[in-house]
Amino acid sequence: MFQIGDKIVYPMHGAGVIEGMEEKEILGKTEEYFLIQMPNMQMMIPRGRINQLGIRPVADQATLKVVMNNFAEETNDDTLTWKQRYDENLKKLKTGTIEDGADVVKDLMRRNQKKALNSSEKKMLEDARGMLVSEISLAQGLSQDEVLTVLENELRV
Template structure:
């Protein structure tokens, strides 16, 4: 839910009287740093950044996939929330694609605007890391071929 990041280092910290080792993860798109206890890493929804081939397939779905416009905003919001919680790259890209398309036709409500902005940042962040490009270049890739 925070976006793509890079493990910068492993640190030992004492928090609430317990010394533990933590992954220090830098998340450039949100300009934040997250500490994740190493012993809890399997309990999180953290995944490896996708590879170039996977990202290319996701971008194809992003540009060519179909958008279901028959759903009410409540149904759409529920489905999109589940997709974002999944942490899957493709599902996040579908949320961005669908909300961007709907936004071209009508104004999104405030909840969907916020979801679009968050999902867009996450997608742009991972795209930038995978392709080795800037945030501006990754944004341009999203709006190309539209």
């Protein structure tokens, strides 16, 4: 179970830090909540739902190294329509793993370099990049701008 001070990732939301625990009564039911500080908001998540929501610790250094090595590899599948690609990418994001999230960001950033993305894919890229950057930033102790620069440089390799 998680503790105050732990760095976590909430799939489809990004990375944050558990800043406290609070007991609240909502609709007549008293429950313990984790207070999680995310980059742009604070969330309260019931202690009993942490595992169900897929919340996990931020990636360790070995995992980050693998993710960054894979980021430079080109793996676009040009046989899929944008809708099929969107659905596949959405499935990957929902897994909550950093590897799948980085794969989505890499694919969409590469596609965007070749040809402008449609509005749905632009939004997905923005959201996925934000989630990936928040995790790497928290895990490495870097600013989000520094992480973005590293990711962009990896694509130029």
